[in-house]
Amino acid sequence: MKKYSVFAIAREAMRGHKGWEEQWTSPEPKKEYDVIIVGAGGHGLATAYYLASEHGITNVAVLEKGWLGGGNTGRNTTIIRSNYLYDESAGIYDHALKLWDGLSQELNYNVMYSPRGxxxxxxxxxxxxxxxxxxxxxxxxxxxxxxxxxxxxxxxxxxxxxxxxxxxxxxxxxxxxRGGTARHDAVAWGYARGASARGVHIIQNCEVTGIKRAANGAVSGVETTRGFIGAKKVGVVAAGHSSVIMNMAGVRMPLExxxxxxxxxxxxxxxxxxxxxxxxxxxxxxxxxxxxxxxxxxxxxxxxxxxxxxxxxxxxxxxxxxxxxxxxxxxxxxxxxxxxxxxTPDRSPILAKTPVKGLYVNCGWGTGGFKATPGSGNVFAHTIAKDDPHPINAPFTLERFRTGRLIDEAAAAAVAH
Amino acid sequence: MLLIRCPYCEEERPELEFRNAGEAHVVRSANIAGESDDDFEKFFFIRANPKGVIYERWRHIHGCARFFNAVRDTVTDKFVMTYKAGEPKPAKLPGAAK
Missing domain, CATH: 3.30.9.10 (D-Amino Acid Oxidase, subunit A, domain 2)
Incomplete structure (x- = not known):
């Protein structure tokens, strides 16, 4: 990956802008990966990026049924804030806000984070x-x-x-x-570029049609429109379609x-x-x-x-x-x-392990997921890499709807959902 | 805006007269206090959320104010049919929807 800088701009200006390289590659899918992320939106790409950059797991594929960042990442109103009521929410949203500050430098990509209030x-x-x-x-x-x-x-x-x-x-x-806005597309592109440079495969126009499970019940890979792709770990980050994908593994979700x-x-x-x-x-x-x-x-x-x-x-x-x-x-x-x-019923996200071994889910962000993109990807990568949630996302389980330990921002939200 | 046929008023009216009331045919246990946590979760929180045909409740709140059920395709938002509350889930859909 060639670094973007003022010198790069000057160099390319001198030679007719012929030296710019593709921001991410579009490789053919391999037969098997260590981790498959379903959904190349901001959250999915951030997960892949942090898997590679913080946990050294680079044999990763991000599968996307359409084009990268074409779902809610490219459709939201780009608002960033962290002033949620409950401690758990404050933890995860402020973790994201701290990552926004400095994200452009980390990714070497201008995400135009603007803390305008x-x-x-x-x-x-x-x-x-x-x-x-x-x-x-x-x-x-x-x-x-x-x-x-x-x-x-x-x-x-x-x-x-x-x-x-x-x-x-x-x-x-x-x-x-400290709240404000950022350039939504640039967030997806910046994470995609960073992940691709570290060896992550980003495979677009590849829809997941089934989740395969081994005899012991654990995940063994996904069926896609481009054939079967094996993986011991699958992270579902499919926003509005998360319940559809999770149903493929037989997990019914508290989502609408x-x-x-x-x-x-x-x-x-x-x-x-x-x-x-x-x-x-x-x-x-x-x-x-x-x-x-x-x-x-x-x-x-x-x-x-x-x-x-x-x-x-x-x-x-x-x-x-x-x-x-x-x-x-x-x-x-x-x-x-x-x-x-x-x-979700309590308007808080689910970032967790699931009853299926090797299957992880990051969903339920409802109407306000963009602001959490860096934090969500960061702790979800930890959850997948360690097979154990990060302390920040530990409360955001799937089981909370059975135990009753809800994070009830529905009643407490500062904004309508 | 959707046009919804109220099975009581027997006419199509604009969506603004209606409130959606969530998934239909979710049966409340007769012994709710005796429900296991798993069953209560299924009853209270887990939803089908289908991409395709959904069975859902509507209320004609600014009309006859009665609840009824509807079958709708969640991809096209087209209504397949509506039927009165208490009637069983239709076994066969008109027009043999996919």
Missing amino acids: VMMLAHNVHDVQVFKRHIHANRLNGIDNEWLIPEQAKEFCPPLNISRDARYPVMGAALQR SYPLQALVSEPIKPVVPCVVMSNTVHAYISQSDKGELVIGAGTDQYVSYSQTGGLHILQHTLDAICEMFPIFTRMKMLRSWGGIVDV
């Missing part, structure tokens, strides 16, 4: 109480989060409407300054898959300097470096794999955006799209 608006007394509780809980966990009065919120994000006449007036806001939509506006000059989220009116917004407003909507109410979603969901979100930012009422929206998110 994530501000969550409180619109009623309940919101105020919940957010203040979050702020205290976060501070006890060493996570920055602070309370802003409406005038301070307006100062932090000037286009915000804090008029008392608004239908849902802003009564204050919780601000995590819903469409989640987002949309972007025409590009305009910089106007939204941070990320603004509102749980109560259900909308979140930031501005990309290209100038588009990036707006996230809610999920549809029914299980679906259609990667679309109802128009009325977007309309509802835009109503909320126009309410919070009257300045945007005449903006034109350019594109909208949907992704399929896998949601």
